[in-house]
Amino acid sequence: MALIESLPYSLSEAGPEELDGVGNYIVEVLAQGGSKHSALTIYLLDTHSYSPDERSFKGYDWLKKNQIDWFKQTAEGLRKSHEGYSHIHMDLAFIHIPLPEYRDDALYKEGEWREGVTAPGFNSGFRDALVEQGVVMVSCGHDHANEYCSLSRKEDNTPALWMCYGGGAGFGGYGGYGGYHRRIRLFEIDMNEAKIVTYKRLEYGDVEKRIDEQIIVEGGKPIGPTV
Incomplete structure (x- = not known):
């Protein structure tokens, strides 16, 4: 991580030493025009590697309680300063290994689901923490041929959180x-309108095409499909 931190233009940080993993940190994106107010907070958390308890939970590791507590404490601590922003502040999260909720085949999806979701067998509750703190989108990697966004909803069926693959x-x-x-997911973020558009672009072929372009956030809140 020290090497990555030293690279030109790198914003990466090792994060607090007392937390599980390396790379638990935030990036504050400031508003336009020389403003000192944050318009967007990006949370990045280490999802580790293989399960530490293969007998009980096969497969991959999960976000630990101290990481989730750190996320919640950080989000709550930033809330007052974010209220000073003249527009709507937004929060995003990026992880590597998908959350167990990505497996839910009942959720609305935009994009391709081509392989099994290799999420951890133990659910440590990070999805609920994200919703509780008002994060509008979480994106993961790990499963190279999955590239969908799925919409998780609250108990009252209103949109809660977009869960995307990169x-x-x-x-x-x-x-x-x-x-x-091979492809990559892009996000276009309008800070003034608190709007997020996402789509994918291919490595080769029709490289200009904006694949599965969709609006996932409008007015600072996750929105459902328009069709």
């Missing part, structure tokens, strides 16, 4: 799956 872009991992081309 798409498999790098050549360091597998691709394929029946003609699947």
Whole structure:
């Protein structure tokens, strides 16, 4: 992590030493025009590697309680300063291993689900913490050929959180799956309107096409499909 931190233009941080993992940190994106107010907070958390308890929970590791507590305390601590922003402040989160809720095939999805969701077998409750703190979107990687966004809802059926995959872009991992081309998810964020548009672009072929373009946040809140 020290090497990554030292690279030109890197915003990466190792994060607090007392937390599980390395790379638990935030990035504050300031508003336009030289403003000192944050318009967007990006939370980044380490999702670790393989399960520490294969007998009980096979597969991959999960976000630990001290990480989730840190996230909640950080979000709550920033709330007052974010209220000083003249527009609507938004929060996003990025992780590597998907949350267990990504497996829910009953959720509305936009995009391709081509392989099994390799989420942890133990659910430590991070999805609920994200919703509680008003995060509008979480994005993950790990499953290279999954590239959908699914909409998680609250108990009253209103949109709660978009859960997206970033798409498999790098050549360091597998691709394929029946003609699947490597791709990357992009986010266009309008700070003034508190609006987020997302789509994917291909590595080759029709590289200008905005695949599965959709509005996921409007007026600072997650919105459902328009069709």
